[in-house]
Amino acid sequence: LEEGARSSLLRHRHRLEQDIKPGYLMDHMISDGVVTVDEEERIRKQPTRKDQAVSLLELLLKKDNQAYVSFYNALVKEAYDDLANLLHGHLPRPPCEGDKSPSDGPTSYVQAMLSEGGVPQRPVVFVSRPELVNRVREKLYRLQKNPGWVTVFGMAGSGKSVLAAEAVRHHGLIEDCFPGGIHWLSIGQLDKPDLLVKIQTLCFRLEQSLDSQSLHRPPNSLDEAKERLRFLMLRRYPRSLLILDDIWDSTVLKAFDIHCRILLTTRNRSVTDSVSGAKYEVGVESGLDEDKSLEILGLYTRTRPRTLPEEARSIVRECKGSPLVVSLIGALLKEKPDRWSYYLRQLQQKQFKRIRKSSSYDYDALDQAMAASIEVLPEEHQELYRDLTVLEKDIKIPAQVLCVLWDLEEEEVEDILHEFVNKSLLFVDSNTKPYLYYLHDLQLDFLVEQNRTQLEQHYGDRHPTSGEEECLYWIRFLTFHMAKANLTQELYSHMFSLDWVSTKSQIMGPAHLINDYVEFGSILDKEVRGQFQEFLSLNGHQLEQRPFPDVVQLALSQPHNSEVYRQARQQAETRASAG
Ligand code: ADP
Numbered sequence: 001l002e003e004g005a006r007s008s009l010l011r012h013r014h015r016l017e018q019d020i021k022p023g024y025l026m027d028h029m030i031s032d033g034v035v036t037v038d039e040e041e042r043i044r045k046q047p048t049r050k051d052q053a054v055s056l057l058e059l060l061l062k063k064d065n066q067a068y069v070s071f072y073n074a075l076v077k078e079a080y081d082d083l084a085n086l087l088h089g090h091l092p093r094p095p096c097e098g099d100k101s102p103s104d105g106p107t108s109y110v111q112a113m114l115s116e117g118g119v120p121q122r123p124v125v126f127v128s129r130p131e132l133v134n135r136v137r138e139k140l141y142r143l144q145k146n147p148g149w150v151t152v153f154g155m156a157g158s159g160k161s162v163l164a165a166e167a168v169r170h171h172g173l174i175e176d177c178f179p180g181g182i183h184w185l186s187i188g189q190l191d192k193p194d195l196l197v198k199i200q201t202l203c204f205r206l207e208q209s210l211d212s213q214s215l216h217r218p219p220n221s222l223d224e225a226k227e228r229l230r231f232l233m234l235r236r237y238p239r240s241l242l243i244l245d246d247i248w249d250s251t252v253l254k255a256f257d258i259h260c261r262i263l264l265t266t267r268n269r270s271v272t273d274s275v276s277g278a279k280y281e282v283g284v285e286s287g288l289d290e291d292k293s294l295e296i297l298g299l300y301t302r303t304r305p306r307t308l309p310e311e312a313r314s315i316v317r318e319c320k321g322s323p324l325v326v327s328l329i330g331a332l333l334k335e336k337p338d339r340w341s342y343y344l345r346q347l348q349q350k351q352f353k354r355i356r357k358s359s360s361y362d363y364d365a366l367d368q369a370m371a372a373s374i375e376v377l378p379e380e381h382q383e384l385y386r387d388l389t390v391l392e393k394d395i396k397i398p399a400q401v402l403c404v405l406w407d408l409e410e411e412e413v414e415d416i417l418h419e420f421v422n423k424s425l426l427f428v429d430s431n432t433k434p435y436l437y438y439l440h441d442l443q444l445d446f447l448v449e450q451n452r453t454q455l456e457q458h459y460g461d462r463h464p465t466s467g468e469e470e471c472l473y474w475i476r477f478l479t480f481h482m483a484k485a486n487l488t489q490e491l492y493s494h495m496f497s498l499d500w501v502s503t504k505s506q507i508m509g510p511a512h513l514i515n516d517y518v519e520f521g522s523i524l525d526k527e528v529r530g531q532f533q534e535f536l537s538l539n540g541h542q543l544e545q546r547p548f549p550d551v552v553q554l555a556l557s558q559p560h561n562s563e564v565y566r567q568a569r570q571q572a573e574t575r576a577s578a579g
Helices: 003-011 013-019 022-031 037-044 049-062 065-077 081-088 108-116 130-141 160-167 171-177 192-210 222-236 250-254 269-274 290-301 311-319 323-335 340-348 366-375 379-390 399-406 410-422 441-459 466-484 488-495 498-508 510-519 526-544 551-555 563-578
Strands: 148-153 182-186 241-247 261-266 278-283 427-429 436-438
Touching (some): 003 013, 003 049, 003 081, 013 049, 022 065, 049 065, 130 278, 182 192, 250 269, 269 410, 290 311, 290 323, 311 323, 366 379, 379 399, 379 410, 379 441, 466 488, 498 526, 551 563
Parallel strands (some): 148 278, 241 261
Antiparallel strands (some): 427 436
16 A cells, blocks of 8 residues: 555544444445455454444555555445545555656655565665666566566675666566565575575565464474465465565575566576576676766766766776776765765775765675675685786786686686676676686786785795885786886896796786786797796696795706707806806
8 A cells, every 4th residue: 555545544543443434435445455354354253333444444554555545435435535535545556658757766665565575775866877777677678577586686785686676666567577565675695594584584574474363383394384484475466576686596586486587686697597487698898987986986076067077987997897886985075975986095005994884785885895796606616716906907818828827627617617707706708719717807906816815925024115116016917017118128138038937926926927828929039938837827826836936946847949948058057157
């Protein structure tokens, strides 16, 4: 029942209870199909007219708009004109074309439907993402005739939940596909007992809005809960939509594998692999563009985008299109409007921990949201994922690089990459052959930040001074900059030098180096590159050891016709002659 209608019933309850004769009214309402014969019988059993009126109103308050309209019509037919007039002002308009507000904003019908089902409202600061929303709606329309699953997947904070809620905020869609209602359930990471409680609560909510008289005991096992839910969805709420927000685990989904209509959000694209029925998916891969991000900052700080301070653009650039990060910063600036340059510096220095939470988000800070995604990986894959720190910004690599980096068979690498992509930890560009893989900028920043301590250990047990930190940077990125600047000659002399190999692998680990060889493969001489690469993959774990091994010694066991051997031999001779 719409809010206005409900409140008018409550307000005039007393008058109505005094005056109406429920018997006649109920006859009309039964023929309208809004009151059942059972319900009527229960009301008629009440000893006095007044008692009957009280329970009729009680019943009405639990019903929908249609019942209110039918009750109103019954009053008119039975010539209770005064009473009908009291209710007239809040007659819910039947859903019709004219009810759709022009701006695509929610109608009262939509609002009533969504708040009944616990669908969250728009965040206070909200920007539209029409292209994505339409894609989700289009998939939801596929559930019109048949049950099935629509999965919205993407990385932490990409705006999946906001998108799911927005997609159903649409009059035509609800009317055409889900007239039975929309029910939202926040899931998150939970264990079996918690899941049981969630489903119990959902069943209770669904039963309540039908009829509070039916006081079933709560289902006390997951199987029982699943059966209860199946019954409710099939029999009592046909053509309704269940939204499961933030699913981590496919075993959770099995409890909802009951042949109904489901929209779910997840970071893990493959959660629906083990459930049955039609499946559709929408990936949230693109972030917010500059204008939308500026709009968010503007809304938080109540500034028109044109008049935002000059730091705004740089902040937006650092946020990399992540709705979560932009909103976190926006919320902070709302509190401290004079801190634009401070927060910009924090972002540039990747001080994720200091960018504290916004109230609507469950994670303390961005890094926890990211870390959570990594922690659910099997332990050995966490290690492998951390190795991706070696990827350079904006560079996409083929699976082959990772075969070398991880020292694994191609098939194994493919499986792991598939897992990472499915969990939104990695992105794949499948427009090319072979496919190319890359990290979202924020993920890379996060990994680099996490690994910084590790790098420092590589560097020695001392904390690098700022000069040394710069040096670290150069060792890491030198080759990259050389290649970018077309300094092919310099690139050659570095990459094909045993000294450089020794320096860089001592400081950064051999993985970075291997990455360089594959990365710049097309510029480098194929044969020599192969020799260096082979040397690194054969001795990879040695080069991880501390104290650091003697690279010249290792290199002397390479094939004698290789450049690696030639240089090692030369150095050995120099050493010998130096005594
Ligand atoms: P996810 O479900 O992908 O983790 P959410 O949908 O919960 O992400 O969004 C995270 C945060 O990002 C929200 O709390 C909100 O502050 C912000 N956000 C997401 N989408 C929008 C949007 N369209 N407009 C404004 N802010 C948004």
